[in-house]
Structures are given as structure tokens and as C-alpha cells.
Amino acid sequence: xxxxxxxxxxxxxxxxxxxxxxxxxxxxxxxxxxxxxxxxxxxxxxxxxxxxxxxxxxxxxxxxxxxxxxxxxxxxxxxxxxxxxxxxxxxxxxxxxxxxxxxxxxxxxxxxxxxxxxxxxxxxxxxxxxxxxxxxxxxxxxxxxxxxxxxxxxxxxx
Amino acid sequence: xxxxxxxxxxxxxxxxxxxxxxxxxxxxxxxxxxxxxxxxxxxxxxxxxxxxxxxxxxxxxxxxxxxxxxxxxxxxxxxxxxxxxxxxxxxxxxxxxxxxxxxxxxxxxxxxxxxxxxxxxxxxxxxxxxxxxxxxxxxxxxxxxxxxxxxxxxxxxxxxxxxxxxxxxxxxxxxxxxxxxxxxxx
Numbered sequence: 001x002x003x004x005x006x007x008x009x010x011x012x013x014x015x016x017x018x019x020x021x022x023x024x025x026x027x028x029x030x031x032x033x034x035x036x037x038x039x040x041x042x043x044x045x046x047x048x049x050x051x052x053x054x055x056x057x058x059x060x061x062x063x064x065x066x067x068x069x070x071x072x073x074x075x076x077x078x079x080x081x082x083x084x085x086x087x088x089x090x091x092x093x094x095x096x097x098x099x100x101x102x103x104x105x106x107x108x109x110x111x112x113x114x115x116x117x118x119x120x121x122x123x124x125x126x127x128x129x130x131x132x133x134x135x136x137x138x139x140x141x142x143x144x145x146x147x148x149x150x151x152x153x154x155x156x157x158x
Numbered sequence: 159x160x161x162x163x164x165x166x167x168x169x170x171x172x173x174x175x176x177x178x179x180x181x182x183x184x185x186x187x188x189x190x191x192x193x194x195x196x197x198x199x200x201x202x203x204x205x206x207x208x209x210x211x212x213x214x215x216x217x218x219x220x221x222x223x224x225x226x227x228x229x230x231x232x233x234x235x236x237x238x239x240x241x242x243x244x245x246x247x248x249x250x251x252x253x254x255x256x257x258x259x260x261x262x263x264x265x266x267x268x269x270x271x272x273x274x275x276x277x278x279x280x281x282x283x284x285x286x287x288x289x290x291x292x293x294x295x296x297x298x299x300x301x302x303x304x305x306x307x308x309x310x311x312x313x314x315x316x317x318x319x320x321x322x323x324x325x326x327x328x329x330x331x332x333x334x335x336x337x338x339x340x341x342x343x344x
Contacts, residue, residue, distance in 0.1 A: 088224070
């Protein structure tokens with residue numbers, strides 16, 4: 001949301017919800033919160049039922065589930081709010097053979113077509129890393145780039 | 159580079175290997191390094207997957223789906239443990255300090271594992287990017303700019319116009335990465 005506000009040149013009041021989407025949804029439904037960046041898997045049923053509006057998505061292209069909702073990229077805000085992922089981790093000193101074995105098991109179950117289909121219905125796209133090393137490197141890069149962005153935007157938590 | 163350079167050295171190596179084998183048998187130990195050995199038998203007891211939120215959100219849902227599938231495929235229980243609190247930091251610290259044996263895992267997201275380290279540098283006692291090893295990205299989920307039904311704007315252009323009309327601090331908003339925003343008027 002901070003990135004969007006900066007790109008659009010507007011001011012919005014930020015109300016932090018410390019427990020994520022689970023707390024934000026009731027707040028949007030009751031109009032206590034009026035605008036939110038929020039994941040689609042938690043909100044699609046409410047949008048379909050007309051209890052919430054979707055003004056734009058962060059997807060790279062229009063989603064089949066929301067064909068009338070434009071992407072932020074097509075509105076001129078490319079690169080904002082993208083790449084929201086879920087991932088699995090272990091303590092850093094976990095032996096590599098154990099990490100590799102868990103990765104192999106996760107890869108086997110995640111690439112099953114029936115699982116891809118059922119996750120797809122919840123708006124989750126399977127995006128398996130090529131290796132634990134690739135994922136660890138991605139996390140370090142993104143941690144660094146968020147740090148750069150937050151410092152540049154002078155955003156602090158009180 | 160471990161090829162024996164001549165016959166006598168080869169025989170010596172063979173005898174040495176035999177002796178090592180006998181020693182291992184005597185102590186009922188495996189000649190594999192400890193890590194490889196633990197990987198071979200892993201998992202030999204239930205595995206805990208810590209989730210940094212209460213049940214019901216996307217991170218909890220994917221953790222439970224993967225846990226159920228791993229339970230089926232590896233023949234040991236993978237149990238999700240919800241540890242909400244401090245925007246995920248309670249759970250991050252718990253997994254970072256858990257024994258590094260593969261029996262305590264963590265399913266988090268871009269917020270807990272890349273943003274918290276920056277926004278809670280003063281209070282988070284661990285560094286997720288240093289103290290945790292990534293196993294795999296599991297899924298990506300598109301986000302939306304959502305609005306309440308009562309909110310007058312029906313598009314991003316109208317949202318921007320509405321925000322300009324009301325001037326600052328008029329529209330209460332929230333963000334999926336709540337930890338990255340400032341509290342109050344910004």
C-alpha cells in the first residue's frame with residue numbers, strides 16, 4: 001500500500017492489522033476499513049457475494065475469476081504489490097541432507113495435478129522453487145530490497 | 159584423487175576399510191556421516207510446522223494442505239502449530255531457536271520472512287534471512303486493492319480522486335503487509 005500511495009501521489013491513513021487477513025476482512029465488511037491491499041484467496045468469496053469490491057489486482061494479467069477487474073500494471077502501477085508468496089523454512093543449522101529430503105517430498109506433493117487444481121480454486125498458484133538454495137537466495141534478496149525501500153520511504157514502526 | 163597410487167597402498171586402504179567396518183559393527187554405528195544418517199531415517203517421529211497466525215488465513219491453509227500431503231507421503235505426522243503474535247515474530251523466534259533437526263519447520267510469507275526483519279529490527283531478536291534456511295517457495299497468491307461496499311470509489315482512478323477530495327487522513331486503509339506501514343496518519 002505504501003508503494004501504491006507513493007506511485008499514485010495520494011495520502012491514506014494506515015490502520016495496522018497485526019494478525020493479517022483474518023482481522024482485515026471483518027473490518028472491510030463493516031466499512032471500518034475502506035481500502036486494503038489484501039490477498040485474493042481470502043476475499044474472493046466476499047467479492048463474488050457483493051460484500052466487498054475489487055478495484056484492481058496485482059496479478060500479471062487479468063484473472064479469469066475477475067475478468068472485469070484491471071491489473072495495477074495496466075493502470076500504470078507495474079511492480080507494486082507483486083510476488084506475494086508463502087514458503088517453508090527450517091532453522092538455519094538444519095543438515096543439508098535433511099533440508100534436501102524435505103524439499104524433495106514437498107516437490108513431489110506440490111506438483112500433483114489434483115493439488116494444483118484444488119489450490120487454484122483458492123487462488124493459490126503453485127510456484128515451487130528449483131532448490132532450497134534458490135529460495136534462500138530469493139528471501140535474502142527480497143529482505144535487502146524491502147530494507148532499501150523502507151529506508152528510502154522513511155517508514156518506521158512505532 | 160582418492161585412487162591408490164600403487165598396489166601396496168591399495169591393499170593398505172582395503173585393510174583399513176575392513177578395519178573401519180569392523181569397528182563400526184562393533185559399536186553398532188553406521189559409517190555414514192551423522193547428517194546423512196539422520197536424513198536417511200527422517201522423519202522417524204512427528205514433525206511440527208509452526209504457522210505465525212491464527213487458523214484460517216492463506217498461510218495457515220497452505221501449511222495445512224502441505225502438512226496433510228507430507229503426512230501421507232512420508233508416513234509420519236506433520237502437525238501444524240499456530241503461534242500468532244507480534245505480527246509473526248513470536249513464531250519466527252520459536253522456529254529459529256528450535257533444534258535444527260528437521261522436526262520443527264515453519265510456513266511463512268513475504269511479510270514475515272522478508273519485511274519483519276526490516277520493520278522490527280529493534281524488537282525481533284533473530285534475523286529470518288540469516289537464522290532460517292529456505293526449503294521452498296510453495297505458492298504465490300494475487301492480491302487486490304479491495305474496498306468496502308459503502309466506499310464511493312469503484313476504480314483506482316476514483317480512489318485517487320476520492321483521496322484527493324477528502325485530503326489526507328480521511329480514508330482508513332489497511333494493508334496485507336500491515337507490518338510495513340506507519341501507524342496513524344501518513
